[in-house]
Every structure is written in structure tokens, then in C-alpha cells.
Amino acid sequence: MIKKGLFAFIVLLVAAGLTACGGGDGNDSGKTTIEFMHSSVEQERLAVINKLVAKFEEENPDIKIKQVPVEEDSYNTKVVTLASAGVLPAVIEVGQDYAKVMDKDELIDKDAVTSVLEQVGKDYFYDGALKLVKTEDGKSFTGVPISGWVQGIWYNKEMLASKGFEEPKSWEEVLTIAKVFTDSRNKKYGIALPTVEGGYSEQVFSQFALSNNANVLNRKGKLNMNTPEMKEALTFYQELSKYTMPGSNDVTEVKDAFMNGSAPMAVYSTYILPAVYEQGNSANIGFAIPTEETKAVYGTVSALTISSGLEDEQKTAAKKFVEFIAQPENMTSWVLMSPGGAQPVSKLVVENEVYLANDVVESFGDLSTEIAASFNDVQMFGLVDGKNFLKMGDITSSGAISKLINAITVGEKKVNGELKKADKAISEILAEK
Numbered sequence: 001m002i003k004k005g006l007f008a009f010i011v012l013l014v015a016a017g018l019t020a021c022g023g024g025d026g027n028d029s030g031k032t033t034i035e036f037m038h039s040s041v042e043q044e045r046l047a048v049i050n051k052l053v054a055k056f057e058e059e060n061p062d063i064k065i066k067q068v069p070v071e072e073d074s075y076n077t078k079v080v081t082l083a084s085a086g087v088l089p090a091v092i093e094v095g096q097d098y099a100k101v102m103d104k105d106e107l108i109d110k111d112a113v114t115s116v117l118e119q120v121g122k123d124y125f126y127d128g129a130l131k132l133v134k135t136e137d138g139k140s141f142t143g144v145p146i147s148g149w150v151q152g153i154w155y156n157k158e159m160l161a162s163k164g165f166e167e168p169k170s171w172e173e174v175l176t177i178a179k180v181f182t183d184s185r186n187k188k189y190g191i192a193l194p195t196v197e198g199g200y201s202e203q204v205f206s207q208f209a210l211s212n213n214a215n216v217l218n219r220k221g222k223l224n225m226n227t228p229e230m231k232e233a234l235t236f237y238q239e240l241s242k243y244t245m246p247g248s249n250d251v252t253e254v255k256d257a258f259m260n261g262s263a264p265m266a267v268y269s270t271y272i273l274p275a276v277y278e279q280g281n282s283a284n285i286g287f288a289i290p291t292e293e294t295k296a297v298y299g300t301v302s303a304l305t306i307s308s309g310l311e312d313e314q315k316t317a318a319k320k321f322v323e324f325i326a327q328p329e330n331m332t333s334w335v336l337m338s339p340g341g342a343q344p345v346s347k348l349v350v351e352n353e354v355y356l357a358n359d360v361v362e363s364f365g366d367l368s369t370e371i372a373a374s375f376n377d378v379q380m381f382g383l384v385d386g387k388n389f390l391k392m393g394d395i396t397s398s399g400a401i402s403k404l405i406n407a408i409t410v411g412e413k414k415v416n417g418e419l420k421k422a423d424k425a426i427s428e429i430l431a432e433k
Contacts (some may be wrong), residue, residue, distance in 0.1 A: 030062070032317045035089035037068040037082075039075055045337045056324045057151060063317045067314045076101075078259040083107055088307045090318040096132040096301050098141035102384055103135060109315065110140040112306040112309045116319050117144055119325040128378025129345035132301050135395055138386040143303025144326050145345040149270045150299040150374050151203065152404040153191075153288040159264035162288075171208070171236055171292050174265070177241035181264050190243035192257035192266035196250040197406035202381075202396060205265045205300050205405050209233040210296035210379040211289075212335050216401070217382050221389045223430060233292075233345035234415045236407060248410050270371060273340035274360065282363035286313070299378040301345055309342065340364070391430060 012377045016191060040049050046069065053065045068089050068352055070078045076098055082088045088107060095148025102108050122130060129145040153174065160166065160177065168174045178190025194201045209215070214229035245257055251268075258266035266272070267290075276285050287296050304325060306318045328348035335342045339360035344350050350372045355361060361368045381401075395401065404422040407413040 009117050015266060025384065027383035031064045032062060032129055032313045033064040033066055034091060034314050034317045035066045035068050036091045037070060037078075037089040038093040038322065039070060039280065039339065040378045041070045041071055043152045048333055050336050052325065052330055054352055055330075056321060059324070060317075060320060061145055061210070063320065064318045065321060076238055079107075090307050090310055091321055092305050092307065093146075094305050096142070096303065096388075097393060099133060099303060099305055100136075100388065100393055102228075102305065103142045104390055107308055108142055109306045109308045109310065110135060110142065112315055112319055113143060113322075114140045116322045117141055119319075120144070123143060124328075124346050124348050126345055126347065126373070126375035126378075127299070128299060128375040129301050131378060131383060131388070132299065132380070133303050134386060134388050136388055136390050138388075139151065143301075143305040144322050145301040145303045146325060146331055148299055148345045149343050150297050150371060150378065151267065151269045152206065152297055152374065153290055154258060154266050154268055154272055155160070155260070155286045155288060156258075156264045157284050157286050159199050159261070166281040167286050167288050168265070169291065170287070171290065174288075174290060175236070175240055175243075176390065178240060182243040184197060184246075187262060187346065189257060189263045191240065192249070192263040192268075193237075193241055193244040194249050194251070194253040194254055194267070194408060195241055195244065195409040196248040197399065197402050198250060199396065199402060200254075201405040205233070205237055205401070206296050206379075207290050207296045208237055208292070210290045210381070211237075211294055213294065215249055215381060215384055216395060217384055217389050217392065219387070221384075221391065224427055225421070225426060226419055231419060234357070234404070234419060235403065238408045269341075270343050271341040273337075273364065274338070277340055277360050277363055283365070285364070285367070287367060289374060289377060289394075295377040296379040297374045297377040298380065299375055302342075313412050329354070336361075343375070345375060394429055395426050398425065398429050400429070 038049065039348055040046055049067065053067065057063065057065060086349060094102065125145060129148055133141045133145055134144045135142060153168065163180055165177050168177055181190040182190060194204050209230060212229050213235045214227060214233050216225050218224040229352055245253055254266050254268055255272060257263040276282055304322045306322060328346060329352065330354045332349050333343050335349060336358055339358050348356055350369055380387045400422045404418050407418045408415055
């Protein structure tokens, strides 16, 4: 559990301006009031949330939802603050990674969450989306997925066709296309690829590694990084990086290179799609999954979780509210707060008429369905045989893997030596836990 040594100080902060949680409303006598914490602070997004809340309250006149909108940059800190003060909202929007932290600190009612999933129907969710919110023992869940995004290789159909290429199906085809299009003297490159010493590089590299059956941990949660499969993946990524832009490329460099035509391929999340739509180029973009031994997509989900320690009436109200949001038409409204970028995690949303009729979604045609279905191919470092190992968070936070990627690409260091360094660094991190 989170330590409460700073309880008095935190209470003063709460009194000084933080949103108070768990209290009732004097004008709603007889109603069960619960709080809902989310990150939709923008006016347009808040308007959607407000409509959903009003609809729920109309259908459930005995329940009052009090919203707690919090800026994304301070979101996790706010959770810690409120948890330490014992005033955590009943329903909280969480990403899968922070849900692990909350689970570790016993802040989630996993039985309540699992009950909601059973009620709304687990079979309607894409399997990969559910994997991302599974607990370390693989027996329950940390949240109910509401939306998400996936990452893969985006390619310009016309540019590839101009040189006789179609969608790349394998590592070899990706590399071949990258070589053909690279003309560094004229600042033209074959693929926009991250090489920065940061989380983005780890995310992208993980797709290639996992498609070669290389993971950081094994099924017992033990370090399993220095393997032939991992060396092959690192060697390939190093070779592929020769055909991307020079220097330490991050999100901005990768997106800009693809959008301005400097590169015909880029590894990026679905949040590139709104820009493609605005450019009027929706019909000209394709989506490929880097494949060697298997398909591997990097993805993330936004989920709703239920706090632990709630009184029975509040828990019942919280479950009802999460079940309500998880209904297809309501999840559709949630996803369409950011059409194209946010993706459905439920097959019922993909089939929803309102979703299909959205201008952005409609502009991409069948690609929209293909992208959403790729949630079934989601894999992540530390996710092994349905077990979501908490220690992977410590490994990623250490920066050991992103430092390795940067060293072998920008630094042009040898794979074997840098892999040994990373393996040793991670071993020391795990030994301290």
C-alpha cells in the first residue's frame, strides 16, 4: 500500500485546492454519489463526457456522478495524492501501465472489475486488449478497456507502387524497400524510425523483437534478454536504421518525415491518422505489421477501473457506471472523441453504425476495421503466456533498453557488447527489487 507518512501535508493540499473526493452532495439527498476521475479536460471532450454522465444519471436516478477531470501531465501524481489521503475516486480512467502500479499498491477492486467484464461480455473485446489489463497471475483484470491505439508500419501506397512494391509482409521486404528509397544526399529515406534514447524507441523495437519470439522475460518472469532471437532482432534494427534519418529521431522527426514525403514508411501509432485525414490522403495510406516468426503489434489501452475499499452502495454504483460506459454505443462516443487516433477495443464498436459513419473513420474504409482487429496481435515486453509481469515497468523506467537501441543505431556500437551491458544493467535493477 502507499505510505501515509505525509498524510497531514496532503490533507492541507487537498483543502487548499485539490478536488475533494468521496463526499455527497447536499442537493442530492438520498442519492449515492460517486466520483469519476478522467483526463478529458479539453472542452470538446468534456462535452462528450457530460452527455454520457447525464444519460447515465437519467437512467439511474438514484446515482450521482461527480466528475474529477485532471490534466494528463499531473494525472498519476494526483492518483497517489488522493490515495494517500484516503479519498480516491470510485471510478478512475487508467492506462494499462499505471493500472499495474495501482494493482501493486492494492488500490483496485479486481473482483468488481472482473465482474463488470463478465457482465458486458469478455468475448466482445479484442483478445489483445484484454491481455493488456490482465493481472500478473493471469487470473483477473485491472480495468475494463474502453479505447486504445496500436502501432505498426504505415506506408504510402503511391510511393511504394512507383517502384513496384506492395505492402511489406516480412522483415526482408521492409529492408528492401527502405534500401531502394534511401537517397541521403537529397534527404530522402526509406523508413522513418525512432533511434532516440527514450521510450518510443523501446516501443517500436519491441514489435520487431517480439515478432522474432524474443522477449525480455520468460514465462516464469526471469530475465531472458541475451538470446539468439534478441540478437537477431537488434541486428536487424541496427541495419534498418541505416536507412532512416540521421541523429536521434523521436516522435516529431518520424511523423514529419512521413507526412512531408521524405520517407515512404514510418513506424508510428494510429495517432498519425488524423493528420493523414486532414491532408486529404486517407486512401493512400496502408498499415503493415512487422513480421518474422509471428505477428506483433504494440498497443495500449485506456481502461476504467474501480477503487478498492468502497462501501457496498458505492461499489454497486461504480460497477453500474462502468458497465454503462462499456456499452457499445457509449464506448463509440468515447472513441470518437479522437476519431482515427483512438481505436475501438470492442468488435461491437467497430460494427456500430455511428462509428462507421464518422467522417474520419469512413475516409479510411476497410483499413479502419483492419487496424482495430490488429489488437488481436498485440504483444508487449513482459507479457508472457497471459501473465503481465509488474517488474517490466521497472525495466522500462530504467531506460536500459532504449539506451541499448540508441547505442547500436546512432552510436553504431556492436550489438553483442551493448546487449551484454543492457543485460547486466537490468539484472542489477531486478536484484534490487
